[in-house]
Amino acid sequence: MSSPFMDAQFQPSTQLIAWALGLYALFLQGTVVRCVRANDRDAGLGWWLGGALCVGTGFWAQSLLNLVALQLPIRVGFVAQVVLAAWMPAVVISAAAIWMQTRLHFPVRLRVIGGVLIAFGFCLLTFIHASAIMFQPSVSWDVWRLMASALLTLGGCLLGSLALRQSLAAEPPLWVRSLKVLGISGLFNAGQVCMVWAMQVPAGAECLSVDHLSGDGLVLVLSGAVLMLLVMGHLSMRLDARAQRRQQVLVNSLKEAQAALEEAAQHDPLTGLLNRQGFERMLHQVFEDAGASPARRLCLMRLHVDGVRTLIETYGHAHGDQLMRHLALRLQVALREGDVLAHAEFDEFLVLAHGLVDEHDMAQLAQRFLTAVHEPCLVDGHELSVSASIGIARSPESFNARLLLTHASDAMLTARKAGGGVYCFHRSGEDQVGVDQVALQRDLRHAIARDELMLHFQPKLHAGSGALAGVEALLRWQHPVRGLVSPATFIPVAERFGLIGELGLWVLDAACRQVRLWHEAGVDVPVAVNLSAHQLRQPDLERRVREALVRHRVPPAMLILEITESVAMDDIEASLRVFDLLDDIGVQLSIDDFGTGYSSLSYLRRLPARQLKIDRSFIRDLDSSPDAQAIVEAVVHLAHALGLKVVAEGVETPEQAAILTRLQCDELQGYLYARPMPERDLLVWVLRQDMAVMGVVPEGPSRPAAEGKQAAKGTARPITAWSELDYAPLLRQVGR
Ligand code: C2E
Ligand code: MG
Ligand code: MG
Numbered sequence: 001m002s003s004p005f006m007d008a009q010f011q012p013s014t015q016l017i018a019w020a021l022g023l024y025a026l027f028l029q030g031t032v033v034r035c036v037r038a039n040d041r042d043a044g045l046g047w048w049l050g051g052a053l054c055v056g057t058g059f060w061a062q063s064l065l066n067l068v069a070l071q072l073p074i075r076v077g078f079v080a081q082v083v084l085a086a087w088m089p090a091v092v093i094s095a096a097a098i099w100m101q102t103r104l105h106f107p108v109r110l111r112v113i114g115g116v117l118i119a120f121g122f123c124l125l126t127f128i129h130a131s132a133i134m135f136q137p138s139v140s141w142d143v144w145r146l147m148a149s150a151l152l153t154l155g156g157c158l159l160g161s162l163a164l165r166q167s168l169a170a171e172p173p174l175w176v177r178s179l180k181v182l183g184i185s186g187l188f189n190a191g192q193v194c195m196v197w198a199m200q201v202p203a204g205a206e207c208l209s210v211d212h213l214s215g216d217g218l219v220l221v222l223s224g225a226v227l228m229l230l231v232m233g234h235l236s237m238r239l240d241a242r243a244q245r246r247q248q249v250l251v252n253s254l255k256e257a258q259a260a261l262e263e264a265a266q267h268d269p270l271t272g273l274l275n276r277q278g279f280e281r282m283l284h285q286v287f288e289d290a291g292a293s294p295a296r297r298l299c300l301m302r303l304h305v306d307g308v309r310t311l312i313e314t315y316g317h318a319h320g321d322q323l324m325r326h327l328a329l330r331l332q333v334a335l336r337e338g339d340v341l342a343h344a345e346f347d348e349f350l351v352l353a354h355g356l357v358d359e360h361d362m363a364q365l366a367q368r369f370l371t372a373v374h375e376p377c378l379v380d381g382h383e384l385s386v387s388a389s390i391g392i393a394r395s396p397e398s399f400n401a402r403l404l405l406t407h408a409s410d411a412m413l414t415a416r417k418a419g420g421g422v423y424c425f426h427r428s429g430e431d432q433v434g435v436d437q438v439a440l441q442r443d444l445r446h447a448i449a450r451d452e453l454m455l456h457f458q459p460k461l462h463a464g465s466g467a468l469a470g471v472e473a474l475l476r477w478q479h480p481v482r483g484l485v486s487p488a489t490f491i492p493v494a495e496r497f498g499l500i501g502e503l504g505l506w507v508l509d510a511a512c513r514q515v516r517l518w519h520e521a522g523v524d525v526p527v528a529v530n531l532s533a534h535q536l537r538q539p540d541l542e543r544r545v546r547e548a549l550v551r552h553r554v555p556p557a558m559l560i561l562e563i564t565e566s567v568a569m570d571d572i573e574a575s576l577r578v579f580d581l582l583d584d585i586g587v588q589l590s591i592d593d594f595g596t597g598y599s600s601l602s603y604l605r606r607l608p609a610r611q612l613k614i615d616r617s618f619i620r621d622l623d624s625s626p627d628a629q630a631i632v633e634a635v636v637h638l639a640h641a642l643g644l645k646v647v648a649e650g651v652e653t654p655e656q657a658a659i660l661t662r663l664q665c666d667e668l669q670g671y672l673y674a675r676p677m678p679e680r681d682l683l684v685w686v687l688r689q690d691m692a693v694m695g696v697v698p699e700g701p702s703r704p705a706a707e708g709k710q711a712a713k714g715t716a717r718p719i720t721a722w723s724e725l726d727y728a729p730l731l732r733q734v735g736r
Contacts, residue, residue, distance in 0.1 A: 022189055022447060032054075058230050064078075066222065093125070119150070298354060302348065394426075458471060458675065614646060
């Protein structure tokens with residue numbers, strides 16, 4: 001039985017041309033998408049519309065040629081208006097596809113919907129082209145082939161909308177992209193061929209549009225024109241991409257040049273370090289980064305190299321430059337990791353140090369810088385010596401970058417006014433006290449050399465027997481103009497200007513010398529020396545103590561080191577380490593001014609201290625306040641439980657002495673018995689006490705409430721016989 005439809009054949013060469021055009025159009029679409037994305041908004045819009053015209057024309061021609069490839073037993077022709085009408089949807093579909101693909105972050109759900117719509121558009125395009133051939137009677141459609149066509153086109157569109165996005169996001173190699181384009185365009189083309197194949201022309205039908213567009217000429221003209229359009233579009237896009245790349249290279253090199261300029265503008269050409277602008281910028285950034293949260297502990301040091309200008313006048317600028325380079329290197333070596341050094345002015349450096357816990361750590365770092373600068377530099381055979389003045393400011397006290405810089409400058413000026421060669425901390429209220437402090441420290445620096453320092457000694461007595469238990473060495477300064485200056489006045493100055501280390505060593509040495517002299521005079525008295533916070537943090541404290549003991553041949557047990565409670569508790573772990581080292585020497589450790597700090601019981605237990613001195617403020621109120629009594633009683637119990645002796649300082653009245661004795665305080669110290677006095681007076685005082693006991697001179701009011709005169713007898717005799725103390729191991733430890 002013969003078929004009711006005409007026999008349909010396909011011309012492979014035309015089909016091949018159709019597919020090639022479609023492939024090229026698709027390839028071009030990828031290029032258009034890249035071009036649109038690389039350009040700014042206006043240029044991108046132009047490329048989008050132009051690209052959509054080219055690509056759409058390619059798809060339009062592909063669809064038409066696939067229809068032209070259909071070979072029927074009768075001649076067919078295409079109605080030109082209908083063919084042209086199909087061009088419009090082709091361009092719209094391409095525009096939509098390009099637009100969707102330029103949106104990298106378009107959600108997948110919308111991408112799928114877009115793919116379905118575009119697939120529908122493609123089917124419509126082929127359908128319009130098919131209806132350009134007018135058959136009488138009209139064609140019928142094979143539903144299965146139509147469905148296959150729709151599915152193939154849909155697959156191509158979905159693959160296209162997803163695959164091209166990935167290509168844009170990850171830029172896979174060319175061959176991967178080509179493979180994808182080949183696959184997508186294969187699906188499109190198969191979809192179109194399937195739709196043409198679904199057309200069933202009734203046998204005996206005639207083509208009413210046979211006189212319209214038809215024949216091989218149509219194929220040639222159409223494919224040639226479209227190919228040219230595509231090639232031109234492609235070329236102009238390639239040219240644009242090249243121009244874009246060149247422009248990008250130019251922009252990049254401009255940016256690099258700008259960055260290099262900015263970098264150079266923030267660095268000092270002489271030393272290669274940050275310059276003032278760079279440093280200030282970095283400092284502002286540090287504060288900005290900290291934001292509202294409490295800024296990290298920052299310490300800013302401004303270091304002025306003193307005397308460099310005079311050197312330049314003598315040796316010239318070249319020497320000056322070389323000297324500054326040397327110093328920059330030395331300071332870099334002295335820096336800790338993470339600290340920042342800048343060369344702010346010709347003779348000024350700035351240092352930003354992070355995470356220094358307290359003033360003593362800062363002082364140590366400043367001391368390192370001072371030492372680094374003071375070391376002579378050999379420049380062209382000349383030994384050049386300079387010194388430095390360092391101003392130190394810190395946050396959070398100076399709570400922003402500007403304040404930190406200003407305060408460091410103020411402190412640096414104070415250090416320079418003080419004669420240079422020192423560091424100086426910024427203190428608030430600087431202006432009122434600054435001048436006096438500067439004058440005081442200048443004199444203090446000469447005090448040791450001029451022999452103006454001396455020790456006064458204040459006795460400590462056994463509460464029960466009234467016997468001399470020891471003495472506390474208290475530093476005094478006999479100022480040529482001001483008279484006797486109290487340590488409460490000059491110790492803070494010494495701490496601020498970095499002189500406390502030297503003073504401390506002097507005291508240690510003088511105290512040990514005195515113990516030795518008393519021993520030779522027949523009196524053996526343990527002496528207590530106050531250690532400053534700075535000394536406690538000095539890495540060589542233990543060695544210095546050993547040396548002082550050995551130098552004066554004093555057994556360690558004769559030396560008591562008093563450390564204020566608040567200082568000991570400031571950095572507990574560090575204190576524990578130092579206390580252990582000192583305890584190993586065999587010296588006794590005492591917690592001074594107890595009650596003014598915030599001791600944690602657990603730490604107190606771990607400290608190898610032997611005695612605890614209750615602060616004067618508690619003793620003062622003892623006879624009037626039951627609270628003060630309760631506190632002292634509790635402290636005594638606690639100290640005894642921990643195996644510590646208790647010393648009460650500032651005992652001024654017999655009532656206080658009686659209460660303290662009743663509360664079982666071990667030792668008493670205060671004006672009631674004696675004020676701090678020079679060593680000769682102390683010897684006289686000791687002799688007077690003994691003579692009073694023996695009834696040679698009347699007993700003064702300062703005698704402690706001894707329980708029996710017998711008990712107090714022999715105060716002037718050695719209270720600790722040296723022979724009982726093991727002195728030899730100490731000598732062995734220091735290798736003497
Ligand atoms: P501190 O170690 O607590 O010394 C006790 C202070 O109380 C001494 O004051 C002493 O004169 C005073 N004092 C003693 N008994 C009485 C009393 O009954 N009533 C009153 N009102 N005061 C009494 P000074 O000598 O002025 O020393 C003050 C502080 O200076 C000392 O307190 C100590 O912390 C420090 N200091 C003294 N000498 C040195 C030293 O050589 N090195 C260090 N780092 N600090 C020292
Ligand atoms: Mg003391
Ligand atoms: Mg005290």
